[in-house]
Amino acid sequence: MIDYKFQGNFLYYVRLIKRLYERTLSGAAGRCGLSLPEADVLSFLRENPEFDTARDVALYREVSRAYVSKAVEALAQRGYVEIVQDRADRRLQHLRVTDSAREAAEILHGAQLAFYDKVTAGLSAEELFAMLSAMEKCAVNL
Numbered sequence: 001m002i003d004y005k006f007q008g009n010f011l012y013y014v015r016l017i018k019r020l021y022e023r024t025l026s027g028a029a030g031r032c033g034l035s036l037p038e039a040d041v042l043s044f045l046r047e048n049p050e051f052d053t054a055r056d057v058a059l060y061r062e063v064s065r066a067y068v069s070k071a072v073e074a075l076a077q078r079g080y081v082e083i084v085q086d087r088a089d090r091r092l093q094h095l096r097v098t099d100s101a102r103e104a105a106e107i108l109h110g111a112q113l114a115f116y117d118k119v120t121a122g123l124s125a126e127e128l129f130a131m132l133s134a135m136e137k138c139a140v141n142l
Contacts, residue, residue, distance in 0.1 A: 017119060020115060020119070024112075025040065025112070025115075027111065028107050029108070031107060032103075032107050034104060040061060040071065041061075041068055042080060042104065054068045054072055054095065057072075072095060080098055080100055081095050081098065082098055083095060083096075
């Protein structure tokens with residue numbers, strides 16, 4: 001058995017990373033005239049087109065369905081997201097980012113890249129690869 005000596009720091013570090021991400025995304029959202037939930041959903045859909053349902057967004061972002069639903073409704077009203085009914089299963093709706101959202105999505109993506117740069121500053125390519133590899137292994141364990 002491994003003797004873990006995180007002393008509470010591990011969860012603290014995770015919270016710091018999450019807070020920095022939310023602050024970074026929130027700043028970019030403000031520049032686009034979006035709320036944080038709208039920016040969160042739009043950036044998720046841009047980065048993960050294979051996960052294109054509200055359920056997917058809620059699951060992978062660990063937010064409530066109401067959070068996603070309200071954001072999707074606002075994005076759809078702006079013309080940033082279209083809702084497409086699944087042909088095989090009418091109960092299923094797919095979310096697609098529209099061309100109208102492209103500029104906002106790119107601004108949000110730039111904020112994400114700045115976030116990644118800040119979090120990984122000072123890491124060599126080898127350290128970054130090792131960190132990402134370790135995180136992926138931990139995710140598989142979960």
